[in-house]
Every structure is written in structure tokens, then in C-alpha cells.
Amino acid sequence: MLEKYSLDIANAKCNFSTRNYAFVFTMDYCSVVIRVSPANLRTREEVMSEFMWVDDLKRFHTTVCQPYASAKNKAIEEFEVDGNPYRATLFRRAEGKILTYGDWNNQYFYNVGVSLGKLHKASADGYAQGFRYRRRQWHEKATFDFNSFQYAFTDEIIDIMNETKTKVMSMPKTLQTFGMIHGDYWPGNYFVSGDDIWVFDFDDCGYGYFMFDIVTSISQWIQEPKFMPHIKRRDLLYDSGMLDSFKRGYLENYSLPNEAWKDLELFLKLRYMEQLTIMIPAFDDRLREIIGFDMVELDKKIVLAKDDFYEVLDELAQSFTK
Amino acid sequence: MTINKNQIGDKLVLTLEGRLDTTTAPQLEAEISIVGQEVQLLELSLHQLEYLSSAGLRVILTAQKKMAPPRRMVVTGVNETIMEVFEITGFSDILTIDKGAC
Numbered sequence: 250m251l252e253k254y255s256l257d258i259a260n261a262k263c264n265f266s267t268r269n270y271a272f273v274f275t276m277d278y279c280s281v282v283i284r285v286s287p288a289n290l291r292t293r294e295e296v297m298s299e300f301m302w303v304d305d306l307k308r309f310h311t312t313v314c315q316p317y318a319s320a321k322n323k324a325i326e327e328f329e330v331d332g333n334p335y336r337a338t339l340f341r342r343a344e345g346k347i348l349t350y351g352d353w354n355n356q357y358f359y360n361v362g363v364s365l366g367k368l369h370k371a372s373a374d375g376y377a378q379g380f381r382y383r384r385r386q387w388h389e390k391a392t393f394d395f396n397s398f399q400y401a402f403t404d405e406i407i408d409i410m411n412e413t414k415t416k417v418m419s420m421p422k423t424l425q426t427f428g429m430i431h432g433d434y435w436p437g438n439y440f441v442s443g444d445d446i447w448v449f450d451f452d453d454c455g456y457g458y459f460m461f462d463i464v465t466s467i468s469q470w471i472q473e474p475k476f477m478p479h480i481k482r483r484d485l486l487y488d489s490g491m492l493d494s495f496k497r498g499y500l501e502n503y504s505l506p507n508e509a510w511k512d513l514e515l516f517l518k519l520r521y522m523e524q525l526t527i528m529i530p531a532f533d534d535r536l537r538e539i540i541g542f543d544m545v546e547l548d549k550k551i552v553l554a555k556d557d558f559y560e561v562l563d564e565l566a567q568s569f570t571k
Numbered sequence: 572m573t574i575n576k577n578q579i580g581d582k583l584v585l586t587l588e589g590r591l592d593t594t595t596a597p598q599l600e601a602e603i604s605i606v607g608q609e610v611q612l613l614e615l616s617l618h619q620l621e622y623l624s625s626a627g628l629r630v631i632l633t634a635q636k637k638m639a640p641p642r643r644m645v646v647t648g649v650n651e652t653i654m655e656v657f658e659i660t661g662f663s664d665i666l667t668i669d670k671g672a673c
Binding site for chain 1: 590593621622624625626628629632652655656658659660661662664665
């Protein structure tokens with residue numbers, strides 16, 4: 250497979266995420282990543298769609314990690330290991346590094362807003378031009394199939410989550426508010442190099458509300474208990490410049506209507522619900538130790554708190570000031 | 572990428588050979604921009620095209636717009652690889668593709 254990319258395994262560093270293998274090849278002019286996924290994870294047309302979408306985004310957003318075809322001009326290379334089929338895709342590696350809470354400031358929030366605004370602008374433009382990718386809609390993702398998590402949650406939690414999902418599903422889908430989104434735009438999926446935000450991991454891309462990408466970052470920033478723990482989370486979002494800075498950068502690049510911003514908190518709740526369903530199969534003692542708190546318990550409390558979810562986040566932050 | 576041109580009457584055939592990507596898309600764009608009003612049918616022959624990126628798709632779209640009715644554009648010689656790109660981007664619904672001419 251590597252011959253098809255003219256790469257040498259001796260120069261590779263391998264990482265394994267929850268779903269994919271990523272082989273990083275460092276070269277003189279740039280670094281690339283080969284993502285190898287089990288073929289049963291996504292259909293071929295889904296992976297091809299991701300490739301073509303990111304390829305198109307790159308024309309509008311210079312710090313998107315563009316995909317490259319193999320030396321045989323194939324967007325996807327397919328192969329088997331021990332009878333198991335895999336698919337490989339090559340991307341440019343992001344420059345810079347993930348910023349953690351100690352380095353977060355309003356300039357960073359602004360830069361992330363710029364990056365996401367550009368991404369959504371490119372997405373809306375592509376749709377207007379006639380691009381229709383074969384990717385699923387947001388509510389078709391397994392993480393939003395809340396009823397399938399009945400083994401893990403009480404009926405009360407499931408009901409609240411379904412109610413929120415129904416509210417979001419009933420919202421109008423307009424060209425300005427709905428389109429191809431990254432689908433997992435959290436701070437772990439972009440590197441920061443100076444003022445540049447290098448976006449990668451489009452594995453979860455699909456059709457959804459642009460607001461969903463927006464809250465995926467914001468939910469992480471206000472959830473992080475070590476980031477300005479003495480400030481109440483609602484104030485952190487609205488009064489400390491976080492949202493204003495992000496929004497300024499975003500709106501300079503894409504005109505998401507004012508109406509859409511009014512639903513920010515509804516989407517925040519939905520994002521915490523998805524975080525819960527993502528965490529359920531993955532959360533263990535090791536993750537608890539790394540994160541410093543029990544995220545599953547936190548997300549359950551957030552769901553149950555309904556509109557008072559900031560208070561749950563406040564409690565967590567206060568526990569870190571102590 | 573190589574572009575071969577062949578005009579017979581009001582029909583212009585552009586045969587693309589190689590890769591139509593970010594680097595070569597401007598080449599096709601330049602050819603499209605000089606297509607005159609006398610051309611009523613533009614045929615893009617892709618049987619020798621090995622790779623098509625989104626930049627290439629956008630230029631094909633520009634050509635399609637330029638050849639709006641009563642003029643026509645038809646894409647011919649679409650191999651399996653290129654057809655897959657048209658299908659997963661929705662272009663198979665936008666373009667007039669002559670599947671018999673591969």
C-alpha cells in the first residue's frame with residue numbers, strides 16, 4: 250500500500266484513535282498522514298465524498314489539511330490484512346499543535362471563529378454551485394440514536410435527549426444555516442500555528458446545522474474546569490469576550506443569520522448529549538485520570554439539568570478552584 | 572494535462588488527457604474562456620482523463636454554465652473512476668453525460 254503513495258514505512262510514526270490508524274510521515278517540505286480505516290466503518294462513497302469535500306474546501310481555506318491522491322491517481326487505496334478489508338486516504342498533516350486551556354485567550358477564540366467561518370462559507374458556496382456529497386445527515390449518526398443507549402441511561406435521560414433532538418430536527422434547514430459541516434470541530438481536531446488554525450479529521454463530516462460545529466468548540470471551552478475556574482461559565486461565554494471574539498472572526502467570513510445564534514444554547518445541550526453517547530463506550534479509568542473528572546457523570550447531570558446546565562459546569566469549575 | 576481541440580462546424584471537442592486538478596484546472600479554464608459564440612455544442616471527452624479533483628469539477632461547472640441553452644455541453648468517455656467522482660458529488664445529476672461514448 251505504501252508503494253502506491255511512494256512512502257517508506259521506516260519514516261512513519263503510528264497513532265491509533267478510537268476508530269482509525271494514522272501513520273504520520275515527516276518530510277522536508279511538509280508532513281502527511283495516511284489514515285487507515287476498517288472498511289466496515291464507512292462506505293466507499295462516504296470516504297470518497299469526504300475526500301472530495303475537503304479537496305474543495307482547500308480552495309477556500311488554505312489551512313485545511315488537504316487530501317492527496319495516491320501515485321496511481323486514486324483517492325482511496327483499498328487493501329486487506331488477514332482477510333480484513335481496509336481503506337487508506339492520504340492527507341497533509343496539520344502544522345502547529347493543539348492549544349490547551351493555559352494558552353486559550355480571545356485571540357485564539359477569534360482565530361477559531363475565522364477558520365470555522367471560512368469552512369462554512371466554502372460549504373455554502375459548494376452547495377449553491379451544485380455539489381451534493383454522499384454523506385449522512387447529522388441525525389442519522391449513531392451518536393444521535395439516543396434510543397439505542399437505553400442500556401446505559403434512565404428513561405428520564407433518554408426522554409430529555411429525544412425531546413431536544415426533536416426540537417432541533419424541527420428547525421428549518423436553509424442554505425444559510427444548514428449544509429456540509431465538519432461534524433467534530435472540537436479543539437483536538439485543529440492545530441494552532443501562530444494565527445493559523447489547521448483543520449483536520451473530517452471523518453464525521455456530513456449534513457447538519459452550521460451551529461452544531463460552532464457549539465462543538467464552545468462546549469469544550471466552557472466545560473474545561475481549569476480554564477478560568479473562578480468565572481461562572483455563562484459569564485465566561487457571554488461576558489469575558491469568548492463568544493464575542495469567536496463570533497467576530499466567524500462573521501467576518503460567513504454571514505450566519507442572527508436568528509441562528511439565538512439557538513446556540515439548544516445546540517450546546519445537544520452537543521453535550523452527543524458527548525455523553527460518545528463517552529459511554531469509550532470512558533474508562535485511564536480517561537478519567539487524564540481528564541481529571543468523570544465526564545459521563547458530568548454529561549448526565551448536564552442533561553438532567555436542562556436549561557440550568559451552566560450550574561453543573563460551574564460546580565465542576567469550582568471544585569477545581571478548591 | 573494535455574488538451575486536444577477539434578472543431579467541426581459549430582461543435583468543439585476538447586479531449587482531456589492526464590490529471591485535471593488544482594494545478595491544471597486553470598489550463599482548462601483558459602480554454603473554456605475563449606470558446607466563441609459560434610460554438611453551439613461543446614463536448615468534453617474524458618476517456619484519457621486519469622484523475623479529477625474538485626478544482627476540475629468547478630471548471631467543468633463553469634463550462635456547463637457558459638454553454639447554457641440553447642447551447643449544449645456533453646461529457647463523453649467517462650471511465651469508472653471519473654464516473655464515481657461525478658456520482659458522489661452530485662454532478663451526474665447536473666451534467667449531460669453520454670455513457671455510450673466511453
